[in-house]
Amino acid sequence: xxxxxxxxxxLVAATFMVNVQTSVxxxxxxxxxxxxxxxxxxxxxxxxxxWTKALSLTTEQVNQVKPLLMERATKRESLRNVSDRRAAMxxxxxxxxxxxxxxxxxxxxxxxxxxxxxxxxxxDRGGNGGGRRDGNN
Numbered sequence: 001x002x003x004x005x006x007x008x009x010x011l012v013a014a015t016f017m018v019n020v021q022t023s024v025x026x027x028x029x030x031x032x033x034x035x036x037x038x039x040x041x042x043x044x045x046x047x048x049x050x051w052t053k054a055l056s057l058t059t060e061q062v063n064q065v066k067p068l069l070m071e072r073a074t075k076r077e078s079l080r081n082v083s084d085r086r087a088a089m090x091x092x093x094x095x096x097x098x099x100x101x102x103x104x105x106x107x108x109x110x111x112x113x114x115x116x117x118x119x120x121x122x123x124d125r126g127g128n129g130g131g132r133r134d135g136n137n
Contacts, residue, residue: 040073055111064106
């Protein structure tokens with residue numbers, strides 16, 4: 001009888017642990033939007049959806065912005081497994097600066113202001129993909 005009770009308690013504990021681990025894994029995936037499993041095209045589409053909503057982009061603007069985002073996403077993907085991380089990060093920063101300059105010609109003044117706010121919020125959350133996680137970039 002005692003063995004059955006111990007076995008049942010262990011079974012309940014094991015089931016609980018599996019549920020907790022599954023919940024944590026799903027939570028982590030939700031936090032990063034599942035971006036690890038996404039293709040560059042999917043990431044760009046998600047970003048365009050967010051920007052279209054947040055910045056009220058027109059169809060014409062979306063058509064102008066998409067190639068810029070694709071260029072950066074493709075480059076980022078190709079730099080994922082390079083040995084010289086510093087050079088890769090610098091290359092991405094340069095590409096981002098060039099992209100931002102092009103966006104200035106596409107976005108309206110109001111959209112640029114909102115875009116800058118979005119970028120600052122992302123940096124504050126540590127969501128820019130680079131930098132340190134403790135907030136001291």
